[in-house]
Amino acid sequence: MAHGAFETTYAAAADRYEHHPYRRAGRSGLDLPALSLGLWQKFGTDYAYETQRDIVLHAFDLGITHFDNADRYGPPHRAAQQFFGRVLAKDLAPYRDEILLSTKAGNPIGPSxxxxxGSRKTLLTSLEHSLRDxxxxxxxxxxHHRPDPTTPIEETVSALAGAVQQGKALYVGVSNYSPEQAHEAVVLLRDAGVPLLVHxxxxxIFDRTPERSGLLDLAAADGFGLVVYSPLAQGLLTDKYLTDIPDGARAKNSAFLKPDVIDDVYRERAAALNTLAKDRGQSLAQLALQWVLRRPEVTSALIGASSTWQLDHNAQALDFPPLSDDELKLIDEHGVHGTGLGQR
Known part of the structure; x- marks a missing residue:
């Protein structure tokens, strides 16, 4: 391992595969855990290493085998990958074959x-750095983290396929692509003999874009899985903001969630969804996770966590009975697309 040898007291839970469900990614042969741990936020140098380590190891003990990263995640950029590299070397090295590591490139990480x-140089150079991290x-x-309209998609796809052909990646994915862009990538990758695994x-509940754009239908038709991010809408689909914005909450210090979207319209809708969740004996967060996973096109939902308690709480979403037709209608009534996104 590039990070050197460490002694560890960690031994993975013997029953880690007995409770967490796994779902097939499209028409591939690969199963992903229903919940994946994303390192997008709270895994930079501004959070305590031991807390982060406890969360990652606890996730693996729960059967969460997929850890989602990117060169951009931090702060600073690449810090989340470097953190995970330490945990992999010290604690998880014996289990590397049981772990799915994903990373992304193409979102800006500097002025250069x-x-x-989406150039070949950008993607493959970033991948080399990620492997070292x-x-x-x-x-x-x-x-590829986001589409790049200034680069021919043929070049981007060639770089992704090249990563597989060089043995530096087993599968490839795209993120934030429109259905049209995703289908073009599917066709080009298929021609290169490297199918698109996931989008x-x-x-x-508050962002129905994959339904409205036709992406869910495309995933089924083209045979790729969906790994969905922000299933809790940056915390808006929890009980955190039902009355006010608590100190230390993401809405006070995040570039991705602004306080002005937490208004009376949002609170009315979130309160109605929270009531439905309570009637089911669960939290709003658990309801929201169940809702995205109800679709067979969704292979896995990405969750973040700031504590092992939060991880356990979210994982318990998988234990509740399916949503009924009447419950889904209520969710459609109150879970209005655009809520919290500056749309009404």
Whole structure:
């Protein structure tokens, strides 16, 4: 391992595969855990290493085998990968074959023209850095993080396929692509003999874009899975903001969630959804996770966590009975697309 040898007291839970469900990614042969741990936020240098480590190891003990990263995640950029590299070397090295590591490139991480976009140089150079950060010779899934209209998609796809052909990635994915862009990537990748495994879009009760755009239908037709991010709408689909904005909450210090979207319209809708969740004996967060996972096109929902308690709480969403037709109608009534996104 690139990070050197460490002694560890960690031994994975013997029953880690007995409770967590796994779902097939499209028409591939790969199963993903229903919940995946994302390192998008709270895994930079501004959070305590031991807390982060406890969360990752606890996730693995729960049967969460997929850890989603990107060169951009921090702060600073690449810090989340470097953190995971330490945990992999110290604690998880014996289990590397049981872990799905994914990373992404193409979102800007600096002013250089080679630190953004979809060029072959950007993607493959970033992948080399990611492998060093993670201390591994390959990732399981390599994504293009966002579409780049200034680069021919043929070049981007060629770089993704090249990562697989060079043995530096086992599968490839795209993120934030429109259905039209995703289908073009599917066709080009198929021609290269490297199928598109997964697409990573934002999807939640408050963001129905994958339904409205036709992405869910495309996933079924083209045979790729969906790994959805922000299923809790940056915390809006929890009980955190039903009355006010608590100190330390994401809405007070995040570039992705602004306080002005937490208004009376949002609170009215979230309160109605929270009442439905309570009637089911669960939390609003658990209801929201169940809702995105109700679709067979969704392979896995990405969750973050700031504590092992939060991880346990979210994982318990998988234990509740399916949503009924009447409950789904209520969710449609109150879970209005655009809520919390500056749309009405």
């Amino acid at each position: 023209p080679y630190l953004k976009g 993670l201390g591994t010779d390959h990732v399981d899934v390599f994504y 990573q879009p934002r999807y939640s």
